Amino acid sequence: MQTGASDRPETAARAAAREAQDLAEALAAPVPEAVLAESVEARDAPVRKIIHVDMDAFYASVEQRDNPELRGKPVAVGGSAARGVVAAASYEARVFGVHSAMASVTAKRKCPDLIFVKPRFEVYRAVSQQIREIFADYTPLIEPLSLDEAYLDVTENLKGMEIATEIAAEIRARIFAATGLTASAGISYNKFLAKMASDQRKPNGQFVITPKNGPAFVEALPVKKFHGVGPATAERMKKHGIETGLDLKMKPLAYLQQHFGKSGAYFHGIARGIDERRVRPDRIRKSVGAEDTFSEDISDLALAEAELRPLAEKVWRYCEAHDITGKTVTVKIKYADFTQATRARTLASHFARIDDVLDVADQLLATVHPFRRPVRLLGVTLSSLTTAGASSDTSEEPQLDLGL
Numbered sequence: 161m162q163t164g165a166s167d168r169p170e171t172a173a174r175a176a177a178r179e180a181q182d183l184a185e186a187l188a189a190p191v192p193e194a195v196l197a198e199s200v201e202a203r204d205a206p207v208r209k210i211i212h213v214d215m216d217a218f219y220a221s222v223e224q225r226d227n228p229e230l231r232g233k234p235v236a237v238g239g240s241a242a243r244g245v246v247a248a249a250s251y252e253a254r255v256f257g258v259h260s261a262m263a264s265v266t267a268k269r270k271c272p273d274l275i276f277v278k279p280r281f282e283v284y285r286a287v288s289q290q291i292r293e294i295f296a297d298y299t300p301l302i303e304p305l306s307l308d309e310a311y312l313d314v315t316e317n318l319k320g321m322e323i324a325t326e327i328a329a330e331i332r333a334r335i336f337a338a339t340g341l342t343a344s345a346g347i348s349y350n351k352f353l354a355k356m357a358s359d360q361r362k363p364n365g366q367f368v369i370t371p372k373n374g375p376a377f378v379e380a381l382p383v384k385k386f387h388g389v390g391p392a393t394a395e396r397m398k399k400h401g402i403e404t405g406l407d408l409k410m411k412p413l414a415y416l417q418q419h420f421g422k423s424g425a426y427f428h429g430i431a432r433g434i435d436e437r438r439v440r441p442d443r444i445r446k447s448v449g450a451e452d453t454f455s456e457d458i459s460d461l462a463l464a465e466a467e468l469r470p471l472a473e474k475v476w477r478y479c480e481a482h483d484i485t486g487k488t489v490t491v492k493i494k495y496a497d498f499t500q501a502t503r504a505r506t507l508a509s510h511f512a513r514i515d516d517v518l519d520v521a522d523q524l525l526a527t528v529h530p531f532r533r534p535v536r537l538l539g540v541t542l543s544s545l546t547t548a549g550a551s552s553d554t555s556e557e558p559q560l561d562l563g564l
């Protein structure tokens with residue numbers, strides 16, 4: 161946990177750098193592999209063959225598979241209640257502009273015929289297990305990004321197959337045969353490009369980016385499509401005149417580091433089609449966190465609590481998608497003068513419901529109220545993590561009702 165802080169008055173430049181730092185931290189929480197920008201471990205290694213496999217509209221496709229009445233119709237997995245959020249949308253719903261992480265009320269407005277279905281995570285986990293077993297026939301180097309996505313390093317594969325596109329096609333065919341569900345794949349020489357490539361021929365397609373055409377591919381791509389560049393970062397980049405990979409490539413490393421902090425080096429690399437992060441099997445996260453800097457500082461406890469909810473929801477959605485839960489909640493409070501406080505509580509057992517996470521977060525926040533200064537940033541982190549499936553034997557029911 162981060163503790164300690166600076167009390168020094170800040171110049172405008174330092175405040176800007178600080179903002180970039182906040183952004184890097186915020187990014188680091190939900191999309192860690194995008195910003196870790198591992199150093200040069202693989203410089204002398206041969207060209208890698210990486211496949212990114214991504215199930216098509218996963219939760220929604222599972223629901224359409226299991227309930228024929230949903231086929232061909234706009235389906236959203238998630239709750240339709242006032243606070244509900246779309247966890248996944250079928251392709252029929254996407255036509256109307258419905259997408260995951262969208263508020264359910266917004267989705268319903270965009271698509272009045274939208275059918276909401278409650279998520280069945282135990283089914284999604286079972287399918288996820290099936291596809292991972294298929295992957296394991298090809299390589300032990302499997303790095304899941306969530307239940308429905310994984311990187312595979314097939315440079316040296318267990319089948320002795322030479323051509324990575326053939327491996328990808330075979331894996332997709334086997335996934336379909338085993339589950340009745342389609343997957344798309346991206347094939348390239350690093351993780352970033354493989355991930356970008358898997359989006360190119362969705363659904364039920366695949367796309368390869370070779371070392372020869374990688375740099376040109378990145379140059380033409382809008383940065384808002386880059387993995388690791390969320391809407392907030394894309395907006396910031398736009399203010400710096402960066403809208404495409406080529407724009408990004410024109411900016412020197414020092415400039416990107418100054419304005420985007422820890423993510424600068426990663427951005428500098430991917431603008432050139434360079435990404436040296438290895439495929440890391442069985443990576444175990446220590447924590448999942450989200451935070452937000454407010455446009456106006458907050459003094460009121462109720463307002464601050466209202467800001468905690470979307471943060472807790474973001475953390476919880478990430479945990480669901482990655483099949484994990486935790487038993488320690490930490491609330492971080494950064495004040496207008498950039499000092500900060502953290503408060504944490506660990507429960508005897510792992511959280512099974514987002515409302516419980518939120519209750520603890522609210523209690524922790526209340527311990528620092530009245531705030532010693534107006535609050536400029538709040539963060540919520542879940543740690544002491546475990547696999548949700550492993551801990552859910554006694555909590556399967558509540559887990560199906562996560563306030564989505």
Ligand SMILES: [Mg+2]
Nearest residue numbers: 214215217308
């Ligand atoms: Mg997917």
